[in-house]
Amino acid sequence: MKAARKLQPDFWLLVATVVLVVAGVLMVFDASFARAADRGMGDSWYFVKRQIVFALVGFLGLFLAMRVHPLAFRRFTKITVFVSIILLGLVMVPGIGKSIGGAARWIPIGPFHLQPSELAKLAVVMYLADQFAARGTAMRRLGTLLPHLLVVGLVAMLVLAEPDMGTAAVVIFTTGVMMYVAGVRKRQLIAFALLGLLGGAALIVMEPYRLERVLTFLNPSRDYYGSGYQITHALMALATGGLRGLGLCEGREKFYIPAPQTDMIGATLAEEAGFIGMLVLLGLFILFTYRGLCVGHRTKSTYMGLLAIGITSMVSLQALMNIAVFTSSMPATGVPLPFISYGGSCLMVMLVGVGMVLSVSRHLNETVEEPEAEKYESRHHRRRHGRTRISRAQYRPTAKRIRRRASVYR
């Protein structure tokens, strides 16, 4: 076996990410500048400064992740999932977790607030990539699939308990996408989707404020001073932005939208850069999605493919959900706009995720043996085609073996 020749990381994926993050820092400045000073921080630059620090740390993480072999992440799959679940549990412990506005989502560490649900999203993708790749087409059997869905379900429930329905929805949607790409049967996918819909409906009916949000989504001006306030002002921002926008820093609705530098930051962008600016934003996300999926598509390893596709889809889904919320295309669920919205945990986790995709793009030529999957597949084939394939040794993810097993695929 020859050592794999490393490729250059995917250029356009990196470009899209860098442009989005830089635009994000500018938008955080733009949206928060006028009001940061009187939010008690006394510093107009408060949010920008922090966002720049998050971005720098995030890019450091991105480059480190990019330089590491994708299979090295795989070794940390179980520990990442474990840590995520522990942290999600800790959020709910009074004295450790911090709640803001009735939602316990943060663990304060010094001047920063860690948001475990952001880490959990990445953990779920890593976990599913690992398990789906390892099990291979065996995932088409419900018996093999279900235990993994239970793990995802546990994470989703913990996120939901914060409550953070938006992030939970991202987890569920990403899981669905990964199941689909991993080759889960269509009827199982449909059953999964129906189950998700039912669960979602039950959650909405159970919590009055969620029902309120759905009704508001259907008619934003219904409760202007309550649940409709944000969305009404977001829509007004979009409308006043029009085709060309008011120009940078000229936005008005950021004086109305609470915390305009967070989830609703897209509204400020739409107001100031107009529809054209939004097309550029969408273009960047499309470029990001396209390149990310291409990386997944070109890989010769199911693990690397699923990892790249999972992370790309997670980012892309979250972007779509975020824009859908402030265009009143779906009920309000608070998810940040990836790379753009203010928030350290989200930005750093996303950038590390992008680093993983870039790492995959550097190892497109390598194959990874999935002994269990191959055993299942060969049995399947033998039954079908009467041919036998001998399975290799059990997959044990140690660094040495990973490197040994990686070989050039011709």
Added chain:
Amino acid sequence: MVLRHLRFLKRRTVWLLVTFAVLYVLIAGRLFYIQVLNNERYCELAERLRVRQLEIPASRGSVYDRVGRELATNVPAFAVYVQPKKIKDRERVAPQLASLTGLEESAVVRAINTGGTFAYVGRQLPVGVSDKVQEANLPAVGVLRETKRVYPSRSLCAHVLGFTDIDGRGLEGIERVANKQLAGRNGHIVAEIDSNGRVIPETRRGSVQPVDGNDVVLTIDAYLQHAAEDALAKSFESHSAAGATAVVLDPHTGEILALANCPTFDPNDRRGVQPGAWRNRAVTDLYEPGSTLKLLTVAAGLEEGIPPTEVIATCTNGGIPIGRRRIRCSLHHPYMAGHGGVDMFKIIRHSCNIGAASIALRLGPDKLYAYEKAFGLQDQPGSGMPGEAPVLPLGSPEAWPAIRLANIGFGQGVAVSALQMASAYAVIANGGNLMSPQIIREVRAKDGTVVRSFSPKLVRRVVSEETARKATEMLIGCVNEGTGKTSKIDGYSVAGKTGSAQKASTTGRGYAAGKFVASFMGFVPARNPRLVICVVVDEPKGTHWGATVAAPVYKEIAQKAMWYLKVPPDEPLKEDQTSGSNRMNVRKVNHRIGAGNTG
């Protein structure tokens, strides 16, 4: 090799990409629809919510006395408001806001509970409070600039000045009648506001500058006003009176130099003030003038050619019969047996009812009525102060029975205001002219240019100068030798007449036992009058004589005024001590006015 699994992955990734593409196109379409195709509705809504016309209140004009002492002005103040609909955490905001503003928590809760989009928590709060509220930066709580009307000299001249409501609209007094002049015109700016109602920088679209209100200069002299209030309050308190009024006029111009009422109030803080204390009794209240009216009857007699030294009647303690009734004099030492044969001098000097009644009977109803009217007793004085009492008509004189004619002759059955009586005495003081009483001297713009000035207004000539001179001599006699001795001032000739009228009973018939109106009016210096002073004390307890209740007030005002106006004495001084002690008092009073002005 995981060939089959990888094939699945590759094929489905393509479909995934297609799905994402579709979603992005849908979202782009949605954005296009909201931002470009159908943006009017939300654009309009945004305009409506954002663009506001914000009032810039005009500064209300100040009120000055005749020499420029500030009587009413404005200081900056702040209002704290809440936007109840936006408040989510009522339990937290209310106590916080209460402790910041120092207002009662219940008041804050009441404001929040209105549930509307705007409610005042507190008005006219000092600058310090607004700073604290702004620093705390509570959600849905805001601060507005406003002005507070202040009267630096507290209760000084309160009845003339009146007061404004919390929004600066004049409710009483000069504040009310001159409201248009004082108010000015509010300006406004059109600008975009943020969710806390503050103007977003650089969004101003247009503005109209406010036009500040004009200043009003009164004819009042704050020093004389203070002297009048001081002297009046002493008598009012020591006699536990129901009310009291003092009017000081310039007899030549009709300008009101001082106008004091008791009880009084502080227009800066009207809480707990009895409604009656607001009343400007000098113009709103009518009273029966009693003996002070005899001067007018005598003047009418003189004008109609009755010789002043002719003995008109003989006064005995049995009185004289008129019809089925008798009229009497109230007699005391040394006239226990009656005033005897009385001429006009004696009628005024000793306040002889029978003599005055006899003149009235000699003149007849038509002539007497004509003079009452000529002296202005049947017209509202038209001073420019609000609330002048409507005239109580005397009825047609042809229908007067003899007893009514006689009664009117000595001041019974007539109702007048203190201001009317002061104006009538000014006729004698100035040589026969009725001047319209005047309270506003001029209206000035903020830059000092005179917008409107009011000149003295002659209503009519009532009696000849000769008549006025003779009447004056009679009044001097009253002070020097008659009932008015208590008003004598060392160094000055004083003209004056006492009055003590029993009050009409509230039932409408007859007179109320023990309820009197004591009055004293006249002018100084008698032969070259500078001031007409009219003092009326309503329902004094203990003693009810004009000479004991009202004349000392008259004397004190006159004395201080003579000193203040630097009027040279026209009679030899008897004691130097009195004037010295007066000077001391004057300095003290002056100091008090000065101190008030700085506030």
